[in-house]
Amino acid sequence: MVSGQSVEEIPVIPPFAVIDGSVGGEWRxxxxxxREDIINWVVNLLGVEEVVRAKEEFFAQTGMIFHDDESYHRRMSYFIDYFLFIRPLVHLDPENPPTPFALYRDKHPQTTIHSYTHSLFKVLKIQSTGLVLKDLCSDDKIRIQKQSDELFDGIAKSDVFQGFVFHMDEAPVLSHGLIFHPARSHRLLVKALKEAKKQGLFDRLTFLAQGARLQLKHARLRHVDPRMVYAELRS
Structure with a gap:
């Protein structure tokens, strides 16, 4: 996520792209x-133009976000996660395209991020030491470790959200780029997920992109029952 700027404005402060300090306060x-080390290294290597192209693709898939949107910072954090860990760099190797994170890890094997889980999650338990989540795409349980000074304010049992869990040296931790779905949409999300799997049509990235797009649509149509918005998941 870029501090107070759109991705296009990164060249104003070359060669670095700073993760937004407003997410989670000043504490790092x-x-x-x-994550900040990785994005700085990647922007230096690939150039800001690659980030701009990635952002355009991301918005086309998940919906356009604006500075005055309530979820702007979380969405931009989600975009950075997508850019670093998901988006293939096809122009570097069309047959086996690496992600930016894969390039970084090859040069920095000491990275503290070992892997990630990008999925739709349900909160099973909230504990003093962290969270217990269910990965709704795989049915696996993941125990999230609470980091020093980290707050889970606003997260409640049975919440359903999508985003990234990063498996680090000590334990899995949550990214800041989380998209929370309204409670009245949860049944539709789970039903659509199960039906897609049953029919052999489930594609995780497509499903999550559609979920992100519908959550943004609902956020702009607060007066509409979210079940009417999320009914598009059936199509």
Missing amino acids: SPLDQQ
Whole structure:
């Protein structure tokens, strides 16, 4: 995520892209620090134009976000996660395209991020030491470790959200780029997920992109029952 700027404005402060400090306050977790190192290294290597192209693709898939949107910072954090860990760099190797994170890890094998889970999650338990989540795409349970000074304010049992869990040296931790779905949409999300799997049509990235797009649509149509918005999941 870029500090107070759109991705296009990164050249104003070359060669670095700073993760937005407004997410989670001034405190920097080990994940924040590692993520910032990666994005700085990647922008220096690939150039800001690659980030701009990635952002355009991301918005086309998940919906356009604006500075005055309530979820702007979380969405931009989600975009950075997508850019670093998901988006293939086809122009570097059309047959086996690496992600930016894969390039970084090849040069920095000591990275504290070992892998990630990008999925739709349900909160099963909230504990003093962290969270217990269910990965709704795989049915696996993941125990999230609470980092020093980290707050889970606003997260409640049975919440359903999508985003990234990063598996680090000590334990899995949450990214800041989380998209929370309204409670009245949860049944539709789970039903659509199960039906897609049953029919052999489930594609995780497509499903999550559609979920992100519908959550944004609902956020702009607060007066509409979210079940009417999320009914598009059936199509």
